[in-house]
Amino acid sequence: DSGVTQTPKHLITATGQRVTLRCSPRSGDLSVYWYQQSLDQGLQFLIQYYNGEERAKGNILERFSAQQFPDLHSELNLSSLELGDSALYFCASSVEDSGVQETQYFGPGTRLLVL
Amino acid sequence: GENVEQHPSTLSVQEGDSAVIKCTYSDSASNYFPWYKQELGKRPQLIIDIRSNVGEKKDQRIAVTLNKTAKHFSLHITETQPEDSAVYFCAASIRNTGNQFYFGTGTSLTVIP
Numbered sequence: 001d002s003g004v005t006q007t008p009k010h011l012i013t014a015t016g017q018r019v020t021l022r023c024s025p026r027s028g029d030l031s032v033y034w035y036q037q038s039l040d041q042g043l044q045f046l047i048q049y050y051n052g053e054e055r056a057k058g059n060i061l062e063r064f065s066a067q068q069f070p071d072l073h074s075e076l077n078l079s080s081l082e083l084g085d086s087a088l089y090f091c092a093s094s095v096e097d098s099g100v101q102e103t104q105y106f107g108p109g110t111r112l113l114v115l
Numbered sequence: 116g117e118n119v120e121q122h123p124s125t126l127s128v129q130e131g132d133s134a135v136i137k138c139t140y141s142d143s144a145s146n147y148f149p150w151y152k153q154e155l156g157k158r159p160q161l162i163i164d165i166r167s168n169v170g171e172k173k174d175q176r177i178a179v180t181l182n183k184t185a186k187h188f189s190l191h192i193t194e195t196q197p198e199d200s201a202v203y204f205c206a207a208s209i210r211n212t213g214n215q216f217y218f219g220t221g222t223s224l225t226v227i228p
Contacts, residue, residue: 002158031214043159043204043218056215090158094214103149104216106158 003027004093004107012113018079021110025072025093031055032074033104034066037088049074081114088112117142119207121219128195129227136222138205139187145207148188149216150179153202162203163190195226 003026013019025032034046045058049068060066063081068074078085088111092104118141128134138148146167151159165172165179165188172179176195181188192199202223206216 002160033215042220043216045215045217048215058215102214103161103164104214106151106160108158 002105002107004091004105006089006091006107006110008110009108010111010113012115013081014115015081015083017081017114018077019081019112021076021078021089021091021112023074023076023091023093023107025074025091026105029093029095029105030072031094031102032068032072033092033094034060034074034076035090035092035106037090037109038084039087041087043090046076078112083114086112086114117145117207117209117217119205119217119219121205121222123222124220125223125225127225127227130195130197132195134190134192134195134199134224134226136190136203136205136224137187138189138207138219139185140207140217141186142207142209143183143186144209145186145217146210147208148179148181149206149208150190151204151206153204153221155201159204192224195224197226197228200224200226 005024007022030051033048035043046060048056066076088109090109091107094102094104121138149164152162153159178191202221205219
């Protein structure tokens, strides 16, 4: 168990809908990262938050948005869902405060299926 | 941005043999290289990492080597066991305004008993 939690574990929804994925980082970690993993695909970085502020952006669609709250949990919002959004969504966290790169610890993921 | 290539995409070895997975990166500013193991349907788990000021690191049956000049790094697993079967991902990271990891496309390792 990495200490990173994600809810829900599974989500089934229809095209055009909106969903929210939730992530709680490890205790003490200030940074949260969101990744998308499609079938037979690697891990695509979406976005990073550090202590409530957006720190880095990857290949995140405009239909997707995220935020990090004062208690450091984060939510990833996916709207106007398309079939191609079906994937595993991982959240990871790291300390990100020591001046060197820190290991990222991954949560168990949320499996999204868009029908 | 950084581009990480990983080879091979699939690898089958006999139990007890060694497995080697290779990654190359494009940005010479990358200075942190973690390796993750992902079993089917599970989370990626860190198995070993190396920083750019080190050429090699070992942890029991697992080792990672880094060649900064050639911009490549490799994962070596010795005395493979069936439980080593999984997908392995390499990554590179540049310390700038964030700690973003650029992942390779993964290697599916099968250890045949």
